[in-house]
């Protein structure tokens with residue numbers, strides 16, 4: 001990877017997505033590549049925008065507020081995804097800045113986001129994050145609580161498009177991706193945000209509609 005230009009790395013990841021989609025009998029345009037630019041400065045992001053990348057992911061509201069308003073003035077068609085945990089007291093700022101929020105994971109946040117959207121009139125697409133391995137230290141809604149949380153989202157008119165997960169580290173991710181796909185079908189939500197640098201091709205084969213790729217595009221984070 002070292003030595004490759006951002007455009008070359010982007011082409012490589014796109015080719016990987018296309019390969020996986022083809023194997024699974026899916027169209028490549030069913031998959032949205034989100035370039036995860038957390039910790040990387042504007043100078044690292046601009047070359048990817050210039051190479052045609054339009055969807056970017058950040059994991060902190062504050063960092064995104066520092067970086068993106070300027071970048072967006074010069075590139076208004078960029079879309080911004082929040083992929084990290086969100087505190088309820090930042091819901092309003094998140095609704096104002098992001099086009100999509102992947103980390104809706106608890107009733108208090110659903111309520112805060114619904115209120116923020118009503119006030120601002122901005123309605124970013126939402127994903128419910130599922131703690132797919134039921135790991136105690138991890139964010140996301142426990143699998144058993146998902147039906148109730150989705151009910152809460154629906155009664156609050158939150159625009160939920162799909163489910164998101166981060167599988168447990170160090171084990172084969174495919175069964176977790178498959179479980180997320182099953183849960184999405186069962187609850188009739190269409191989109192699946194799953195797959196990162198190490199496993200996005202596997203995720204695409206199992207039905208990912210949004211893959212979140214950082215390292216493979218930007219290099220290792222320090």
Ligand SMILES: *Cc1c(COP(=O)(O)O)cnc(C)c1O
Nearest residue numbers: 036059083196197212213214215
């Ligand atoms: C950082 C991060 C990614 C990207 O991870 P890479 O391994 O660098 O591709 C994806 N999703 C979430 C939620 C992240 O925090």
